[in-house]
Amino acid sequence: MSTSTWFSSTMMVLVMTGCAPDLGETLGDGSSTTDAPAEEGGGPQVQHEDEGDGVTVSTIDATDQEQWIYLDLESREQRDPADPADSDEWDLGLRRFAIAINGGSSGTGGMEAVMLEGTTFDAVTSIPTEGWVTDAPDGDDENEDPDYALDEWYDYDFMTHVLTPKPVVYVVRTVEGNAYKVEIGGYYDEAGTSGVFTVRWAALAPG
Amino acid sequence: MVSAVLVARMMAGLLVEPVAPPPEPVPVPARQDDEDEALDEPEADDEQVRTIVVTGTRTEQSLADTPVATQVVSRTEVEESGGESLAEVLEQVPGVALTRGVGGTGIQLQGLDPRYTLVLVDGQRTTGRVDGTMDLSRFPAEDVGQIEIVRGPGSVLYGADALAGTINVITRRPTRPHEAEVHAAYGGLRTVDLTGRVALTRERYAGSASAGLHRTDGWDADPSDVATTGSAQALWRVGTRQELRELGPLSLLGTADYLRRDQSRVDMDAAGAVFDRRNRTEVITVGLVPRIELSASSLRVSGSYNLWRDQFVQDQRGSTALDQSQDTWDHLAQATAQYDHAIGQHAVTVGADLQAEVLRSDRIEPTRVDRQRYAILAQDEWTPSLAPRVAVVAGARLDLDTYFGIYPTPRIALMLRPSERWTIRASYGRGYRAPSFREMFLQFANPSAGYVVRGNAELRPETSWSSSVSAEVRPWSWLWLSGQVFDHRLQDTIVVDTVDDGGEVTQFGYVNVGEAQSRGVETAAALSVLEPLALEGSYAFAHAWDVENQRLLPGRPRHQGTAGLRFHRRRWGTSLRVRATIQGRRLFYADVDGDAVEDEQPTPPFATLDLRLGQALLAEHVQAFAGVENLLDAGDATTNPIPPRTFYGGVTLRY
Incomplete structure (x- = not known):
């Protein structure tokens, strides 16, 4: 084999190999996109499941970085208010780890909430008489977020960045004046995606 | 290319001519007439004379004579x-x-991280560092002719990037009129090597x-969860070298040369999300080196182009929320001109390097960045005496980077x-x-792990002053001893610091605040x-200190040995080789008790055989x-993810 033939044939091999096919196209092939079907629709990002004894377990997909997911407790419907800051359509708003109530700095619905420690969801049967607060503008703390009435719901692990619900129960008084007890059950879906809340809640009879 | 030649010629004119001519004829530069001296030397010294190295001075010299201490791994040793x-x-x-992390397998030299070794x-230069690490497992051994390791800047x-040291892989050159070789091996983890x-x-x-195919199954050091420890891999390459x-x-x-590698593994995060991760990496290297040799x-002149492309896909099981797909293209073009001239006792080298790099990645902002680097260098190797041999190398290089301006790097070496x-x-x-492009322009959010890393375009280079003294002695023909002391002082080291810790998402950024020794x-x-x-052994001690935090740098052993x-027996054709490595305790730091203060996490020493x-x-x-690798089955899933014990066998046919 002559030198030039040798040279050109080896170079040809290299040229013909070219670049590899795209890996990205293999994503979203359905093999691992099995989101659980809704038990009962409350909206595109909200699903409810009745646990009995008037307790609802809602799964709320608040994974979006920008979009708030609004929920009206009485109707159990997901809402999409045109102007959430001036709307009585919603009670709870969720975005990532933030939970807003329709009151104070978050809305004009006049909502308030109480955080109860050292108790359990089932043990809360009456409406507290004191400790009511509402959402407030950012105060003197580490972050730059508003001081939500429900901003103490989690423990944060600095090493793993995992959020774990604290053993607390909130009681909220809605825009319509009804009281509900609310417990955050989890922040991750079965696939481990963060921003997917599991919320247990039930109405409290006026006492 | 033409301009590089011109630059080199101009510089040759500028820098060589002022050197005064020698007063009288002196022997030709030392490296050519050493064979007489070596005649009475023990056998291993002959090997030192025969072995030609290039990395320490950018000129070819025998290993025995190079003024810059060089460690060589020969082709025979690679095969053995x-x-x-x-x-x-x-x-x-x-x-x-070696370190094993997200960037692959990196090298720690003299207690310093892989990012400090070129x-x-x-x-x-090669391209494709991930997380500061050039993944050494991506370089197949079949085309390696010699590995030269030069410690120090x-x-x-x-x-x-050459602070802790420089590793120069010299590809194989043909040595006989006709050569043909086939190598096949099969081993544990269904490992196939065919070259x-x-x-x-x-x-x-x-x-x-040459061509090679290498594949292996992944492995899992912790079967208690679904995540795996070592990636499954399939790699193939083809390459050619043509010289007139x-x-x-x-x-x-x-x-x-073209190389493609597919890797896959299963990852799990702290929240329990499971990911199928895949990387497809391609490397293309093309080089052209014309050379003109005159008597003295x-x-x-050389030009080369290097492309590193990496496609990364992360497929979350049971959801698409955390799926990711990223495509990174890192182009590096280099042109070099180097002129070497021997004048009496002096061997003068002048050169110019041009480098252009373009990075395209979804993870950086803007998604395409480029930079150029222009450098000139000059070096004089002065050999005032041949017996006893004395050599002094003084050199300096000036780099002009389009981001940081001018960086001078002088060095003096003595033998x-x-x-x-x-x-x-x-x-x-x-x-x-x-600073790497990633350190400057990264925009990376990991919502599942809850952090954001942002690059810092204002970063300055990290710098160091280093010194070393080494000695080799052969008191008898059957014994060789060597020792080296070293000292590196690094300033402006780049560390990842917390920029904002509020809420769920921690924001990290790069800053030049570190100092290390x-x-x-x-x-x-x-x-x-x-x-x-033949028996051999080594021991190394490195005290690597984080001056900023007043503690040992994490993840490196203070003591290690081989x-x-x-x-x-040549007559029988039989060879047996036993190698052991020992790595001492390493420290990591993590906040384990939740008091926001990092606690020391020592990992036990381990040995491989x-x-x-x-x-x-x-x-x-x-x-x-x-053979068998890792006979003692050392390693674990977290701090020491080395492959488990594997047996292998095979055959190499040569003509």
């Missing part, structure tokens, strides 16, 4: 190691510690082509050989490491008591081999 990749070969080399192939010759090579040498031509020489004073070398001078038994070397120099000792001994039996035994038995057959045309 049984390593199929650069990582597997280097893990047995004295004074080398990796060259035939003197050209090499920025004076090669510019950025082939042909080469042809004529009076004025040398050409070779002695066309008058001209010779011409062209190289081309040579001009070499003394008071008698044929002793060699003493010392060097003092400056190194620098340019690494100092220590490296020693080695080799002895051959009986003809077929021991080796080699039995080779490899055995390999070889038998030559049919006049050495056939080499059969079998």
